Amino acid sequence: MCGIAGIMYKTPGGGDTGKDLIDMLDGCQHRGPDSTGFALYGAGHDGELLLRFMIVTDDGGTASIDAIRKILGDYNCEILDEETEGGNYRVRVRFTGDLQKFAYALEHGATVISIGSSLEIIKDIGGAHDVDDVYHVARHTGTHGLGHVRLATESDVKPEAAHPFWATGFSDVAIVHNGQITNYWKMRRRLERKGFEFRTDNDSELIAVYLAEKMSHGVALKDALRDSIDDLDGTFSFLVSTKDEIGYAKDRLAVKPMVLYETDDMIAVASEEVSLNRLFPGKALNTMEPAPGTYNTWSRSTYPNNQ
Amino acid sequence: MVTIDLSKQSITEANELIRQCGERGEDVEVLNPDARHHIGVGLTQxxxxxxxxxxxxFCAGLTDGPHFEIDSNVGWGLADNMYQGSVVVGGNAGAIAGVAIRGAEVVVKGNVGSRAGQVMKAGTLCCAGNANFMAGYMMYGGRIIILGNSGEKVGEDMAAGEIFVGGDVQSLGSDASQVAPTAEDLKGIKEFLDKYGLKFNGTFKKIVNAGTKLRYKNPEPPRRNIPFFTFSGTTDYWNEKVQEDIYVKSQMGRYRIRGYGAARPLPHLTDIAFKRDLSQAGRDPDLLKRIKMRTTLGDKHGAKPLDLSMPVMIAPMSFGALSRSAKLALAIASRMSGIAENTGEGGMMDQQRAEADQLIFQCLAGRLGWNVHDMQRANGLEIYISQGAKPGLGGQLMAKKVTKELAAIRGIPEGIDLRSPSRHPDVLGADDLVIKVEEFREATGHRIPVSIKLGAGRVRDDIKIALKDTFDYVELDGLQGSTGAAGAEVLEHVGIPTLAAIQEALDALDEIGAAGQLPIVLMGGIKDGVDAAKALALGASAVAVGTSAIIAGGCIACMQCHIGNCVVGIATQDPEHEKRYNTPIEAVHIHHFLEAMRWQLAAITDGLGYSDVKQLSRDDLVATTPEAAKITGLPYAPEYRDPNLQLKAS
Incomplete structure (x- = not known):
């Protein structure tokens, strides 16, 4: 009940991640009118973390932000800069230590959207342009990013349930997913026994944590994606991103669409070709549809001259 | 040649222009398509x-006659349901290319996505590159030519037709087998390839149906069945119906298939009562003149609505499950009572169209009898997802009913035990469904309401999806609904009761602040005007009657529906049996029954002090059992129970 999109630039310095993803998502907004989200990767700095939170804005956000600042203080974070934007509080900190412990502490006291050195997730109810109006997504440039539009069936369309999902406890991992994981509870309990926490009952969050857990043991993203096709039941087409990679996996039943387009300068993936064509109006694109049960990754580091 | 630039015009405007060009016989060139959906949908010239x-x-979808050429790629559902005509694609096609085609020639010069040719009936789908997962899935006829590799599970559950593969056969689907092509096959393929300028020098493998799954192996033993109206699972635990069930299974060694619905007591509208004493209601002979009952349905998105003289419709039942004569009686009765008839699965008959003033045309997953011409002459279009008697499952039409005539209309082989698919080829989620709805609207110029038929299962989610996917109204069918044939265990245990279904639907809309924004037509065990009035008071906008209309029209529940030996000529395709059915007389009987419903509705409305059925509300109702109170949230008031029933219980 969704549309997904992803883009990675091969060129030095990257491209207009925000603007391009807005165009792509606007092109498939019919697949999900309720909420829209973006995972945007910019240039990160070692030892620094970029944190985004949802806050309660009734009091101008004071109570929420105070609670967050207290936890940041508990973990000896140095606040470098901070701002509020729409219903979000965005803060850049200097942090060294156990990220998972820190992340769970933040999760227990606040609503975390994303944590990463270069990742920022922006998501809220409404269409791509609605979210851009509040959060100025179009201003974001960077190396790569993911996007998602969603049709919700829960009683209250909450921004928390919007995609992308951040892999709670793991820096810079984000996921967007179209489909349904049918062995969700089995997989979730397995991960919970290993000490992982889940914030929602959304099966897409599970994929994010599942992949991040594998990568934390040194498994390459590509191998983690290969395993996911065996381990996850159901119908899925999902995109995952890390600090310098994007990848996809598709279930063996080929139920959820995905179209891919690659040039010398970029790689773009979307649920429908109409989204890709938004980036290249008036041009017939030489696209390809990944086969059922396949996966792949692209890494910024493999492209020359882009460091 | 007319040029249409899609960077300057909306797809709806473009399709209107393309249709006008069709009428004038002028060719069209489409510029800047940019992978937009629904190009050329609904064209019949x-x-x-x-x-x-x-x-x-859905490029070239729902068409008959035109010739399309697409320079580059196409998305899902290329040439959906295309009858005559041709499509040539220069690049690749997405999933289900050539879905449900019925005569068209479809050529894709690149690769095709998964499930190419799903439920196709006739014509040729040719892929010059490689095919993907499950090419020819559930195909009923026609020819698929793949010059490259077949993809996995080629020919999965194909009932008929031929698949030719020039490359590797990666794996065969269930009930498919590989045979040698004949000289005639190869000659036909060569002619086709030559016609479209395709070169191929290799050899072909031919894949056909293996014939292991087309018929149920053991038939039900011949015996006089106990009529449906005897319920099992009442006070006597090992009653005769339970014994019968055990006996039949002991003979067959498989699950039973039968007609009708759940035959066990369930919470229902009978467990709800009106608060007021209505024993004096309906004494005014001019009642019908005073009480407003006219109901329109389907104008939510600008279409011309159904205009019903009362909030009642005929429930969807197929020509196939029912005889032509029985379907005509329903059509005539619907006209006489000023309400709407529904084709159900299996196509529209000319006589039915002529007799019914308002006719809803239903689209099922198998696309059996579905076509653009009948869409354009319908008064409503309906996407069937499932029905209350068997939510989540496809239909069954046993071999005796799949006659030559019926097979021709549906485009399937004669004499198979037809198990129609449970899923639409192109509706695998709410995201695809919204594109499908738009395809229907594009094919009919946005003039005809589009509804969805939902069997009560996961109502809370489904109803929200229906709202968000822009349907004009919902037909919601509970567990007490009947069917022509389904697994007995499914009928008894899979769905959820009608009462729970309507309540869940209303709660779901309420939850998202959309109360009153999506009209619901409730069905599944509505047996008279009293039930109808209760359903309306609960929050339905109208009701639909199937079983009760059939009984009014002569059904005696002989339980031969699925076998097709209906003794009165209703649920049969046997001409000898159908002869017994007197259509004009039974039409009048059904009409009389509908008029009795009208009177009851009016009398109750009047008795409650209202002048319009729309004024009926939950405040007029109480629940007489704890179960009904729990399900509906209505106040529990056992004192309103029918005193006769109370006597029986004690």
Whole structure:
């Protein structure tokens, strides 16, 4: 009940991640009118973390932000800069230590959207342009990013349930997913026994944590994606991103669409070709549809001259 | 040649223009398509349409006659349900290329996505590159030519037709087998390839149906069945119906298939009562003149609505499950009572169209009898997801009913035990469904309401999806609904009761602040005007009657529906049995029954002090059992129980 999109630039310095993803998502907004989200990767700095939170804005956000600042203080974070934007509080900190412990502490006291050195997730109810109006997504440039539009069936369309999902406890991992994981509870309990926490009952969050857990043991993203096709039941087409990679996996039943387009300068993936064509109006694109049960990754580091 | 630039015009405007060009016999060129969906949908003239670039979903869908050329790629559902005509794609096609085609020639010069040719009936789908997962899935006829590799599970559950593979056969689907092509096959393929300028020098493998799954192996033992109206699972635990069930299974060694619905007591509208004493209601002979009952349905998105003289419709039942004569009686009765008839699965008959003033045309997953011409002459279009008697499952039509005539209308082989698919080829989620709805609207110029038929299962989610996917109204069918044939265990245990279904639906809309925004037509065990009035008071906008209309029209529940030996000529395709059915007389009987419903509705409305059925509300109702109170949230008031029932219980 969704549309997904992803883009990675091969060129030095990257491209207009925000603007391009807005165009792509606007092109498939019919697949999900309720909420829209973006995972945007910019240039990160070692030892620094970029944190985004949802806050309660009734009091101008004071109570929420105070609670967050207290936890940041508990973990000896140095606040470098901070701002509020729409219903979000965005803060850049200097942090060294156990990220998972820190992340769970933040999760227990606040609503975390994303944590990463270069990742920022922006998501809220409404269409791509609605979210851009509040959060100025179009201003974001960077190396790569993911996007998602969603049709919700829960009683209250909450921004928390919007995609992308951040892999709670793991820096810079984000996921967007179209489909349904049918062995969700089995997989979730397995991960919970290993000490992982889940914030929602959304099966897409599970994929994010599942992949991040594998990568934390040194498994390459590509191998983690290969395993996911065996381990996850159901119908899925999902995109995952890390600090310098994007990848996809598709279930063996080929139920959820995905179209891919690659040039010398970029790689773009979307649920429908109409989204890709938004980036290249008036041009017939030489696209390809990944086969059922396949996966792949692209890494910024493999492209020359882009460091 | 007319040029249409999609960077300047909306797809709806473009399709209107393309249809006008069709009427004038002028060819069309489409510029800047940019993979937009629904290009050329609904075109029924033999003009040429050249698409300069890539097209999106359902390009050339729901068409008959035209010739399309697409320079580059196409999305899902290429040439969906195309009858005559041709499509040539220069690039690749997405999933289900050539879905449900019925005569068209479809050529894709690149690769095709998964499930190419799903439920196709006739014509040729040719892929010059490689095919993907499950090409020819559930195909009923026609020819698929794949010059490259077949993809996995080629020919999965194909009932008939031929698949030719020039490359590797990666794996065969269930009930498919590989045979040697005949000289005639190869000659036909060569002619086709030559016609479209395709070169191929290799050899072909031929894949056909293996014939292991087309018929149930053991038939039900011949015996006089106990009529449906005897319920099992009442006070006597090992009653005769339970014994019968055990006996029949002991003979067959498989699950039973039967007609009708759940035969066990369930919470229902009978467990709800009106608060007021209505024993004096309906004494005014001019009642019908005073009480407003006219109901319109389907104008939510600008279409011309159904205009019903009362909030009642005939429930969807297929020509196939029912005889032609029985369907005609329903059509005539619907006209006489000023309400709407529904084709159900299996196509529209000319006589039925002529007799019914308002006719809803239903689209099921197998696309059996579905076509653009009948869509355009319907008064409503309906996407069937499932029905209350068997939510989540496809239909069954046993071999005796799949006659030559019926097979021809549906485009399937004669004499198979037809198990129609449970899923639409192109509706695998709410995201695809919204594109499908738009395809229907594009094919009919946005003039005809589009509804969805939902069997009560996961109502809370489904109803929200129906709202968000822009349906005009919902037909919601509970567990007490009947069917022509389904597994007995499914009938008894899979669905959820009608009462729970309507309540869940209303709660779901309420939850998202959309109360009153999506009309619900409730069905599944509505047996008279009293039930109808209760359903309306609960929050339905109308009701639909199937079983009760059939009984009014002569059904005696002989339980031969699925076998097709109906003794009164209703649920049969046997001409000898059908002869017994007197259509004009039974039409009047059904009409009389509908008029009795009208009177009851009016009398109750009047008795409650209202002048319009729309004024009926939950405040007029109480629940007489704890179960009904729990399900509906109505106040529990056992004192309103029918005193006769109370006597029986004690």
């Amino acid at each position: 033999g003009i040429k349409v050249r698409v300069r670039g890539s097209a999106g979903y």
